[in-house]
Amino acid sequence: xxxxxxxxxxxxxxxxxxxxxxxxxxxxxxxxxxxxxxxxxxxxxxxxxxxxxxxxxxxxxxxxxxxxxxxxxxxxxxxxxxxxxxxxxxxxxxxxxxxxxxxxxxxxxxxxxxxxxxxxxxxxxxxxxxxxxxxxxxxxxxxxxxxxxxxxxxxxxxxxxxxxxxxxxxxxxxxxxxxxxxxxxxxxxxxxxxxxxxxxxxxxxxxxxxxxxxxxxxxxxxxxxxxxxxxxxxxxxxxxxxxxxxxxxxxxxxxxxxxxxxxxxxxxxxxxxxxxxxxxxxxxxxxxxxxxxxxxxx
Ligand SMILES: NC(=O)c1ccc[n+]([C@@H]2O[C@H](COP(=O)([O-])OP(=O)(O)OC[C@H]3O[C@@H](n4cnc5c(N)ncnc54)[C@H](O)[C@@H]3O)[C@@H](O)[C@H]2O)c1
Numbered sequence: 056x057x058x059x060x061x062x063x064x065x066x067x068x069x070x071x072x073x074x075x076x077x078x079x080x081x082x083x084x085x086x087x088x089x090x091x092x093x094x095x096x097x098x099x100x101x102x103x104x105x106x107x108x109x110x111x112x113x114x115x116x117x118x119x120x121x122x123x124x125x126x127x128x129x130x131x132x133x134x135x136x137x138x139x140x141x142x143x144x145x146x147x148x149x150x151x152x153x154x155x156x157x158x159x160x161x162x163x164x165x166x167x168x169x170x171x172x173x174x175x176x177x178x179x180x181x182x183x184x185x186x187x188x189x190x191x192x193x194x195x196x197x198x199x200x201x202x203x204x205x206x207x208x209x210x211x212x213x214x215x216x217x218x219x220x221x222x223x224x225x226x227x228x229x230x231x232x233x234x235x236x237x238x239x240x241x242x243x244x245x246x247x248x249x250x251x252x253x254x255x256x257x258x259x260x261x262x263x264x265x266x267x268x269x270x271x272x273x274x275x276x277x278x279x280x281x282x283x284x285x286x287x288x289x290x291x292x293x294x295x296x297x298x299x300x301x302x303x304x305x306x307x308x309x310x311x312x313x314x315x316x317x318x319x320x321x322x323x324x325x326x327x328x329x330x331x332x333x334x335x336x337x338x339x340x341x342x343x344x345x346x347x348x349x350x351x352x353x
Pocket of ligand 1: 067068070071072073088089090091108109110111112113128132151152153154203204205206208215217
């Protein structure tokens with residue numbers, strides 16, 4: 056949501072990842088707390104019209120190592136959130152979900168009509184929440200829309216283990232980039248600014264159901280590395296390791312439904328988005344290099 060928009064914004068986050076003292080635009084009310092805590096959530100939902108539900112345990116590999124936390128936080132926590140939102144007369148909920156992790160090894164471009172087949176507990180947890188959103192819409196009239204994000208990258212992502220963040224940190228530290236597999240795997244990389252504009256566009260319409268938000272183009276890991284080499288101007292070494300279980304090989308998405316129903320598009324091309332991201336990491340090196348408190352998530 057843009058800083059100068061007409062919304063009154065309440066942010067709830069337990070700061071389990073990211074900056075310990077985040078700054079917000081003027082007028083934003085911030086509560087440091089857990090969304091799975093009923094009292095905190097009840098308090099935060101007072102007078103709220105729309106919930107944009109982004110909080111989650113978002114690590115795919117962490118969920119493979121231990122599937123329980125993603126169930127307890129993402130599934131049980133989101134279920135309680137929907138219950139409390141209903142009790143507080145919240146009008147609508149925008150639920151952040153995932154395309155790749157939820158659909159598994161489906162033929163790309165993936166779209167909203169495809170049958171989900173998650174390969175990781177994280178993907179399964181996001182599918183379960185989509186189910187509850189659909190049920191709360193059907194049974195109780197709570198207006199729920201699910202937005203399935205592709206691979207998001209951009210500034211302020213230094214706590215992430217996802218590929219763009221990991222590669223940029225490695226390049227700056229002059230370490231080799233670790234590629235799992237042969238580098239032919241493809242992803243749909245979406246610049247965070249385009250995602251935020253997409254969420255805001257969805258917020259303004261009375262939508263229900265599921266929408267895929269991505270850039271709508273496949274990019275191989277090899278192309279990502281070549282583009283990072285170009286924007287950074289640095290020499291890059293690559294170290295290949297075996298493919299990891301739970302990760303799909305290739306996924307990118309069809310964004311036609313979101314484009315036609317709420318004018319969604321993703322105008323930032325990969326090189327421009329990576330340049331902005333690279334510049335942020337260079338300019339904010341002192342924030343992320345020494346901050347051991349920044350725990351990691353995918
Ligand atoms: N980043 C991506 O590429 C991507 C792709 C698909 C879907 N998503 C989804 O988008 C949403 C946001 O992802 P992200 O990449 O920004 O993740 P992230 O891990 O960077 O951020 C998640 C936020 O939730 C907060 N949080 C976690 N548990 C909490 C709790 N119990 N109570 C309160 N706050 C809590 C964390 O502190 C963090 O600020 C998630 O739902 C994720 O599943 C992200």
